[in-house]
Amino acid sequence: MDRRRHVLICGGAGYIGSHMVRALVEKGWEPVVFDNLSTGHHESVQHEGVTLIRGDLMDKQSLRRVFAEYSFDAVAHFAGLIAVGESVLSPLTYYQNNVAGTLNLVEVMVESHVLRLVFSSTAAVYGNPGTEPIPENHPCLPLNPYGHSKLMVETILEDCCQAYGLRSVALRYFNAAGAHPSGEIGEAHASETHLIPLCIRAAMGTGPELKIFGDDYLTPDGTCIRDYVHVCDLADAHISALEFMDQGPGMHVFNLGNGNGFSVKEVLAAVEKVGGKPVPHRMAQRRAGDAAVLVADSSRARRELGWRPRYSDIETIVRHAWNWHMQQKFGGE
C-alpha cells in the first residue's frame, strides 16, 4: 500500500480503540479519532500522526463536519457503553448510545459515500450458549440490553449492506485483556468490573480483595471459564478486517478469541505467578447473567482474515497488563 490512508476511529481513545490507533500508525495509516472522552482518555491517543476530535455520535452535525473535512477510506467503530450490569439498570441509555449513535454514524457515512465499517461486537450476543467452542452460526440470544444493542447493530449493518452497498465486518470479541507491550497504554476504566485488572489491583494493594463470583458452576473447579484475547491481537484483526473489505460489499461476522478457556481461579493463579504476590480474594455469590463457559471458535477469522494471535498465552496477557498497572502505580516517580 503506497498511499497513506485515512481512517476514522470512533471511540479511539478507549481501551481497545487506542490499541487500534497504535497499530494503524505502525502500518502507515492516518487515524482520526472521534471520541466524546466520557470513558476514553486523551493521553491514550497523544501520539505522532494521530488527530483527536472531541465529539459525540449523538451530534449528527458534528459528525457531518468531520466527514466534510477529511476524506476517509474507512471507519472503525469502537464507541459504546460496555457494562453488562449497568445496561440492565439503564437500557434506554444503552440503546441510545449503542444503537442510535451507530445509526447516526452510518447515516452520515452513507451520505458521504464512505462505505467501509468495522464494528466492535461482542460474545455477549450468544447469551448462554449450549456449545463450546462457539462458532459464528450459533444462535444469538443475548441475556441483557448490552448484548441486544450489539446484535441490533449487526442487523442494521446487514440491511445497510443490502440497501446501500456498505461493506462491513462485525468482530465479536470474547474477553479483551492485556495491554500494549510498551506499557504506555492499557485498560483504564474508571469503575473497573473486569477480572484481570481487578486481580492485579488486589495483588498490588491498589484495589479491594477480589470477589470470586460463584464456585458452583458445572466446570472443573466450579468457577466460570472465559476466552481471554490480547488487546493487540484484537487490533491486528481490525487491520486485517479493513483490508478484507477490499474484496467487495457485504456483511461479515467473525469471532475473536484464542479458543482456550481459563477459569477465574486459573486467571487468579496466573496473576499470582506473574506478579509474584498473592491475590487477596474471597468467594461470593454468582453474578447475575454470567454464562458458565464462553470459548470462541475463531477458525473463520484465521481462515478468512488470516488472523494469527501473537500473544495467545495467558501469562503473556497478564504480564502485559501487570506491566501497565506498574506504570500507573510508579510511572510518575
Ligand code: UFG
Ligand atoms: N469475575 C469475578 N470477580 C470479579 C469480576 C469478574 O469472579 O470481580 C468473573 C466473572 O464472573 C466472569 C469472569 O470473571 O466469570 C470474567 O468476568 P469479566 O467481567 O472480566 O468479563 P465478562 O466475561 O463478564 O465480560 C466480557 C466483556 C463484556 C462482554 C462479555 C462477552 O467485558 O463486555 O465478555 O461474553 F459482553
